[in-house]
Amino acid sequence: MRPDPDPVWILFRRRAFSRLAYWCLVLGYDFRDRSLTNRFYFVYFLLFWLAWATAVFALLGYTLAGFFVTLSLASPASTIVLLGAYAITAWGLVLFFQVTGGSPFVFSEPDAFLLCQAPVNRRKVGAAWFLMDWIGTVLPFAAASVMLAFALTEASLPHVVTILDLLAYFAAALRALALVLPLQMGLQAALWGVGAWRLHRDHPPARLTWLRLVVLLLVFTLLASIFLPGPRYVLLSPLTFFFQAAFGGFLSPSAWLVRFGFGLLVLALGMAALLVWSARMPLGRAAEETRLQSRIRLSRSALDFEGAEVLRRQSGMKTTRPASRLPVRVGAWMLVWKDLVQSGRSLRFSQVLRWGWVFILGLGIFLAPGWLVKIVIGGVWAVSLGTLATDRLRSDLARWWLLRSLPLRTSDLVTALLGPACVLGLLLGWLGLALVSPPAPFGWLAAVLLPLLVVVAALGSARDILDHSRSRVLLTPAQGEENVPRQDIQGALTVLISAGIPLGLLVWGSSLSNGLFLALLSLPIAALVAVLLFRSVCLIYREIR
Amino acid sequence: MPLLQATALSHSYGTFQALAPCELSLNAGEISVLEGPNGSGKSTLLLCLSGLLRPTTGEITVGGFDLYSDEPEAKRLLAFMPDVPRFYAELSAWEHLRFLALAHNAAEGFEKRAESLLREFDLWEARDLLPHHYSRGMSLKLGLLFALIRPFKVLLLDEPTSALDAYSSALFLRRLSDLKGQGAAVLLSTHDPDLKAGLADRVYFLKNGYLNAA
Numbered sequence: 198m199r200p201d202p203d204p205v206w207i208l209f210r211r212r213a214f215s216r217l218a219y220w221c222l223v224l225g226y227d228f229r230d231r232s233l234t235n236r237f238y239f240v241y242f243l244l245f246w247l248a249w250a251t252a253v254f255a256l257l258g259y260t261l262a263g264f265f266v267t268l269s270l271a272s273p274a275s276t277i278v279l280l281g282a283y284a285i286t287a288w289g290l291v292l293f294f295q296v297t298g299g300s301p302f303v304f305s306e307p308d309a310f311l312l313c314q315a316p317v318n319r320r321k322v323g324a325a326w327f328l329m330d331w332i333g334t335v336l337p338f339a340a341a342s343v344m345l346a347f348a349l350t351e352a353s354l355p356h357v358v359t360i361l362d363l364l365a366y367f368a369a370a371l372r373a374l375a376l377v378l379p380l381q382m383g384l385q386a387a388l389w390g391v392g393a394w395r396l397h398r399d400h401p402p403a404r405l406t407w408l409r410l411v412v413l414l415l416v417f418t419l420l421a422s423i424f425l426p427g428p429r430y431v432l433l434s435p436l437t438f439f440f441q442a443a444f445g446g447f448l449s450p451s452a453w454l455v456r457f458g459f460g461l462l463v464l465a466l467g468m469a470a471l472l473v474w475s476a477r478m479p480l481g482r483a484a485e486e487t488r489l490q491s492r493i494r495l496s497r498s499a500l501d502f503e504g505a506e507v508l509r510r511q512s513g514m515k516t517t518r519p520a521s522r523l524p525v526r527v528g529a530w531m532l533v534w535k536d537l538v539q540s541g542r543s544l545r546f547s548q549v550l551r552w553g554w555v556f557i558l559g560l561g562i563f564l565a566p567g568w569l570v571k572i573v574i575g576g577v578w579a580v581s582l583g584t585l586a587t588d589r590l591r592s593d594l595a596r597w598w599l600l601r602s603l604p605l606r607t608s609d610l611v612t613a614l615l616g617p618a619c620v621l622g623l624l625l626g627w628l629g630l631a632l633v634s635p636p637a638p639f640g641w642l643a644a645v646l647l648p649l650l651v652v653v654a655a656l657g658s659a660r661d662i663l664d665h666s667r668s669r670v671l672l673t674p675a676q677g678e679e680n681v682p683r684q685d686i687q688g689a690l691t692v693l694i695s696a697g698i699p700l701g702l703l704v705w706g707s708s709l710s711n712g713l714f715l716a717l718l719s720l721p722i723a724a725l726v727a728v729l730l731f732r733s734v735c736l737i738y739r740e741i742r
Numbered sequence: 743m744p745l746l747q748a749t750a751l752s753h754s755y756g757t758f759q760a761l762a763p764c765e766l767s768l769n770a771g772e773i774s775v776l777e778g779p780n781g782s783g784k785s786t787l788l789l790c791l792s793g794l795l796r797p798t799t800g801e802i803t804v805g806g807f808d809l810y811s812d813e814p815e816a817k818r819l820l821a822f823m824p825d826v827p828r829f830y831a832e833l834s835a836w837e838h839l840r841f842l843a844l845a846h847n848a849a850e851g852f853e854k855r856a857e858s859l860l861r862e863f864d865l866w867e868a869r870d871l872l873p874h875h876y877s878r879g880m881s882l883k884l885g886l887l888f889a890l891i892r893p894f895k896v897l898l899l900d901e902p903t904s905a906l907d908a909y910s911s912a913l914f915l916r917r918l919s920d921l922k923g924q925g926a927a928v929l930l931s932t933h934d935p936d937l938k939a940g941l942a943d944r945v946y947f948l949k950n951g952y953l954n955a956a
Contacts, residue, residue: 511831517870518834531845535833542832598824599888601794603845604817668795669755674826739810742796 205317209325213332254340255366258347265352273352277345277444281377282436285338286419289384293412296392297405300483302326305491309484323475324468327389331382338381339374345444346373372453376443379460380436383467390470393478439463496676507677510543518542529605532613536589540617555581555622559629562700563643568708572701579696580689582651583658586618587684590659595678597671607735615655622651639707642716646703649723650696656730657695661688663737671741695730699723743806744769745819745927746791746896751800753786760786763799764953766946768896768927773918775938776931777956778948784931785825787948788900791929792822805895818846821894825901827885829873835860835884836869839891846892859887863913878905886914897921899930903937915940 218228226242227235265273295301302323304313312322346369354362395405415432422429442448442456489508496505521538525531558578565571593600593614603610626647635643665682673680684692699719706716744767752763761783768774776784789795791802793809793816802809807816829838839856843849860866863883868876876884882905889897903911918928918941929946932938938945945956 507831511872511874516872516875518832518837518872519870520834520836520840525840525844525849527844527847527849529845531841534844535830535841538837539830539832592830596828596830598792598794598822598827599830599842602792602817602820602822604814604847605845606814668789672789672794672824674828739813740796 203318203321204312204315205321205325208312209329212329216329216332251363251366254343254347254370255351257344258351258366261344261348262351265348274349274445277349278437278440279433281345281440281444282433283419285381285384285436286433289388290412290416292385292388293391294409296388297395297409299490300396300486301330301389301392302396302478302480302483303330303487303491303494304480304484305495306488308491309481309488313480313484317480319478319480320472320476322480323389323393323471323478327386327471330389331385334385335378335381338377342373342377342443343370346370349444373443375457376439376460379464380439383460383463383465386464386467386471390467390472390474393471393475396478396482397474501676501679503679504676510545529609529613532593532603532605532610533617536614536617539589539592551581551585552621552625555585556625556629559626560633562704563630563633563635568701568704571704572697575700575704576693576697579650579654579657579692579700580684582622583654583688583692584684586615586622586651586655587658587662589618590614591662591678591681591683594662594666594671594681595675597668607738608731611659611731611734611738615652615659619648619651619655622655623648626651635707638713639703639716642703642707642720646699646719646723649720649727650700652727653695653699653723653730654692656727656734657692658684658688660730660734660737661685661691663734663741666741668741695726696723699726746802746804746929748791748802749800751787751790751802752798753783753790753795754798760951761790761797762951762953766791766953768929770895770925770927771922772943773922773928773930773941774944774946775942776929776946776948777933777938778931782948783951783953784948785900786951787953788822788898788929788931789824792820792898793817794822818893819895820898821889821892821896822898823882823885823889823900823902825904827881827888829876829881829884831872831874834870834872835865835876835887838873838884839887842888843891848892852891856891859890863887863910879907879910882906883910886917890917895926897926897928897930899928901931901933903932903934 221228221242224242224246226239262273292301303326347366350362350366350369351358354365391408418428419432422432439456439460442453442460448456489511493505493508496502496508521534521541523534523537525534555578558574558581561574562571562578565574600610605613627644630640630644630647634640661684662682665685670680699722702719702722703716706712706714706719709715746766746768748764748766750763751761751766752759753761764787766787776787778784786795790797790800793802793813796810802816804816805819807819809816809820830841833841836856839859840852843852843856857866860869863886865880865883865887868880873881873884882902886899886902903914906914915937918930921928922943930937947954947956
């Protein structure tokens with residue numbers, strides 16, 4: 198009689214296979230087709246991708262070898278050994294803080310209900326989940342190792358590379374992979390073991406706090422060691438020991454084998470740590486910690502990046518919020534109040550960067566040489582600003598049942614929705630102007646024109662979004678703003694033309710010796726475009742079907 | 743004069759007619775129940791009446807104001823709660839109520855009113871909670887509070903008791919009776935026979951997009 202199949206093993210096998218089948222399908226091979234021709238095709242498929250990968254890595258290696266020459270590195274191998282040791286240390290430190298902050302074992306909703314409640318072998322769960330994650334994590338390490346090995350081979354060959362050198366390339370790649378992969382896997386397994394150990398207790402124990410402090414100290418020491426060769430040598434020597442065998446100069450076969458053996462030892466120790474610490478792992482707690490994370494992964498795998506971003510934002514937000522103390526005013530002002538409260542609570546570094554980009558583009562309009570370049574930069578500035586200024590509009594359109602229920606005049610509503618972002622864009626623009634201080638009278642003209650340009654950019658973008666919005670789509674349940682259209686090429690063109698004409702007149706006028714009239718003409722044109730766009734936006738909003 | 747009057751109202755999704763031309767009126771102090779099988783057009787009708795979905799044909803007036811040409815005036819008198827309310831992720835329940843009450847110019851006595859409603863619907867302890875932590879039942883109750891926090895004459899509800907517990911359902915029914923007594927016109931869609939039996943002054947039946955008074 199055959200023994201009962203292990204549920205963890207079945208899950209692991211099916212998930213690993215389905216992931217493999219998915220990627221093979223993406224790359225052009227369908228596992229479901231079991232015909233003989235498809236089996237022949239499989240051989241071709243493997244050879245094709247092997248040749249493709251070799252060509253790509255050879256190209257990347259060639260480029261990198263060129264960099265070695267440009268940078269005049271005395272010994273590219275020792276530089277790579279050092280950088281590799283720093284890179285894997287940095288990765289390990291990030292992973293350490295991740296696994297001690299939340300469970301590395303991510304369980305989906307079905308896992309939480311079915312697997313985590315069952316009396317399955319925790320060790321097997323730990324090993325299976327680790328292996329499933331490792332397959333994805335190891336790819337960048339493997340790719341970087343092959344690329345670096347190819348680059349070093351390329352740099353070391355005394356003659357023009359021929360097809361016969363392919364063997365040397367493969368040997369170098371294998372030599373690197375044989376060291377880097379066990380080392381990376383062992384380190385990751387050990388760190389996941391720490392993550393499993395943390396899960397044993399309800400609250401992080403004092404030992405964990407001490408461990409974090411020690412690691413933090415290590416981080417600072419490593420940062421300081423960048424400038425101090427002595428401590429650097431001591432701190433990184435356990436890692437450079439392996440990287441020298443992977444990428445360093447010539448080592449005798451026996452010396453290389455010894456280091457390879459140590460690499461396997463690291464792997465064995467890491468796996469042992471994982472298996473020991475995951476033996477009593479509370480799966481329920483791990484599932485509770487990672488349910489949201491699994492939803493984020495699911496959204497990403499379905500290419501729903503916006504939904505994933507919303508979930509990520511939610512996971513970063515607090516559970517409760519005491520009532521905001523911002524002063525309130527009745528009517529459309531409440532939309533401004535809401536915008537300020539929302540912006541304050543969901544502020545992210547990426548948003549700051551986006552506004553910083555708009556600011557830099559604003560500076561670029563005045564600093565760039567030649568009026569044509571200025572206009573091109575101005576166009577990019579207007580499109581970027583328009584996209585940013587309509588973020589709140591899109592978020593509110595996603596809550597159509599609330600937005601459309603408000604008893605507000607459309608003009609007030611549009612003003613309140615776009616106003617705060619326009620004010621911020623304007624202030625940044627004026628700050629840029631103050632920093633650049635272009636010569637009068639064009640500087641003053643630019644300062645007067647700027648509010649109109651900001652409004653035109655925001656309205657042009659809003660017009661496009663509203664024009665593509667449909668009530669029934671806005672009313673469909675959605676995670677984020679995926680049911681709200683984004684500004685498309687048509688919208689970008691509207692913004693470019695609407696803002697580009699007055700901006701072009703100003704820039705062109707300022708480049709001519711008697712161009713004041715042209716520059717002045719930009720003001721009424723911008724005002725006219727702003728009024729027309731505003732009316733159009735209000736009309737389109739009212740008529741959304 | 744009815745508080746809400748729809749004439750020759752119809753809606754099509756492309757070539758598919760979800761709602762055939764129909765007449766409907768809601769009178770003050772009356773509760774009307776809309777029933778029909780899944781996909782019969784109940785939600786479409788409610789969305790059209792609430793002004794969220796523009797009808798293909800027809801006119802809707804609320805308190806004598808046209809829902810589209812006199813939108814702010816009509817919306818002041820109209821409240822709607824969908825079957826799946828969606829909230830702002832960054833605002834707590836209390837802040838949502840404040841936002842809506844003040845946007846409807848109903849600032850006077852807001853704090854007292856909000857506290858009383860939140861306590862009544864057992865959401866007071868969760869007033870500072872961000873809404874993505876709410877259960878479906880809590881979300882429905884909060885959606886209902888959005889309507890009750892400000893004055894209105896017509897209330898439209900899409901399957902309001904579908905996820906409510908027995909206590910909240912009873913509370914909801916009592917509230918509807920109060921609203922009826924205060925002269926509001928209510929139209930709600932439901933699959934709950936008890937709700938229909940206990941409350942309805944008038945029943946509408948929708949099938950394949952055709953509306954009939956039962």
